[in-house]
Amino acid sequence: MSLVHFKEVVKKYDTTLSVNHLSLAIHEGEIFGLLGPNGAGKSTSIHMLSGLLSVDGGDITVEGYSVRKAPLEVKRRIGLVPQDLAIYDSLTAAENVTFFARLYGLGGKLLRERVAEALEFVGLQDKAKAKPGTFSGGMKRRLNIACAIMHRPKLIIMDEPTVGIDPQSRNHILESVRTLNKLGSTIIYTSHYMEEVEAISTRVGIMDRGRLIVSGTKEELRRQMGQDEQLILEVDRITEEAMAEIARHPRIKSAEETQPRTLQVVLEESATALQDLLFILHKHGIGLSKLTRIEPDLETLFLQLTGRSLRDRS
Numbered sequence: 001m002s003l004v005h006f007k008e009v010v011k012k013y014d015t016t017l018s019v020n021h022l023s024l025a026i027h028e029g030e031i032f033g034l035l036g037p038n039g040a041g042k043s044t045s046i047h048m049l050s051g052l053l054s055v056d057g058g059d060i061t062v063e064g065y066s067v068r069k070a071p072l073e074v075k076r077r078i079g080l081v082p083q084d085l086a087i088y089d090s091l092t093a094a095e096n097v098t099f100f101a102r103l104y105g106l107g108g109k110l111l112r113e114r115v116a117e118a119l120e121f122v123g124l125q126d127k128a129k130a131k132p133g134t135f136s137g138g139m140k141r142r143l144n145i146a147c148a149i150m151h152r153p154k155l156i157i158m159d160e161p162t163v164g165i166d167p168q169s170r171n172h173i174l175e176s177v178r179t180l181n182k183l184g185s186t187i188i189y190t191s192h193y194m195e196e197v198e199a200i201s202t203r204v205g206i207m208d209r210g211r212l213i214v215s216g217t218k219e220e221l222r223r224q225m226g227q228d229e230q231l232i233l234e235v236d237r238i239t240e241e242a243m244a245e246i247a248r249h250p251r252i253k254s255a256e257e258t259q260p261r262t263l264q265v266v267l268e269e270s271a272t273a274l275q276d277l278l279f280i281l282h283k284h285g286i287g288l289s290k291l292t293r294i295e296p297d298l299e300t301l302f303l304q305l306t307g308r309s310l311r312d313r314s
């Protein structure tokens with residue numbers, strides 16, 4: 001069942017469409033990874049979903065409630081972990097979580113229980129009375145998460161939660177995402193780190209220039225990537241004649257000398273393309289010392305769909 005529905009959503013700044021008729025369904029129980037280069041429109045989309053930005057066209061619903069018509073019903077179901085930290089340095093860790101708990105209408109014993117539970121969940125129970133000014137970047141991010149989850153929301157939105165933090169906190173955060181999901185929360189996770197999104201998500205959507213250019217499970221996306229084979233060949237030398245012959249081959253899509261004596265080659269998947277490539281090298285007296293096949297990843301897919309690199313722009 002779909003928990004979140006973006007229907008033809010538009011956000012305009014001046015004349016530019018930062019979000020351009022975005023349609024997207026997120027199902028209950030998923031960890032949905034929203035990937036895209038800087039400026040793709042990820043933050044703008046989730047800010048509209050969380051009610052921090054107005055929607056200029058279309059609508060977004062959460063459990064059928066519209067952000068336009070029933071914003072409070074939507075907010076009650078959401079916990080947002082924003083990209084920019086939303087914590088107060090003058091309050092202790094426990095007071096920070098308490099502040100947000102009160103905003104969600106919690107009080108009394110339940111409030112105290114939930115504050116303790118949230119701090120324990122992010123591994124900051126020993127720091128409840130400390131002020132975040134003394135915390136590392138990673139600890140501040142974990143406190144930020146505690147503030148967003150203490151009301152046990154159905155949907156948790158994490159906007160680039162691992163930017164600029166140490167590996168230990170990063171692993172802690174990724175593990176918390178999995179646990180929160182197992183405990184029943186649906187997660188939307190935005191990032192421009194493709195490895196992270198691949199590792200954690202059950203389904204992935206890739207945005208570019210305000211649009212969703214593709215979405216699916218990792219297996220579905222892999223199938224979309226077609227059947228090209230990417231190979232790295234380490235050779236003892238390369239000649240212009242051999243490169244010219246390789247370039248002329250109809251089943252060899254591209255060949256490039258990426259480093260001295262290293263060739264990166266893209267072949268159509270066929271029984272003969274690799275054999276022919278090896279034959280050409282042999283014919284020109286070129287020795288091959290190593291051949292590696294590159295597994296296709298989301299970066300490859302982004303490149304295929306847009307002609308641009310996801311990584312270069314991140």
Ligand SMILES: Nc1ncnc2c1ncn2[C@@H]1O[C@H](COP(=O)(O)OP(=O)(O)OP(=O)(O)O)[C@@H](O)[C@H]1O
Pocket residue numbers: 013018036037038039040041042043044045192
């Ligand atoms: N307040 C604003 N005024 C004008 N343009 C804006 C504003 N906020 C965002 N934009 C533009 O909207 C587009 C989408 O930005 P957004 O922050 O949503 O991208 P993003 O995918 O989240 O990127 P990042 O990974 O850098 O956060 C960008 O071109 C950005 O310059």
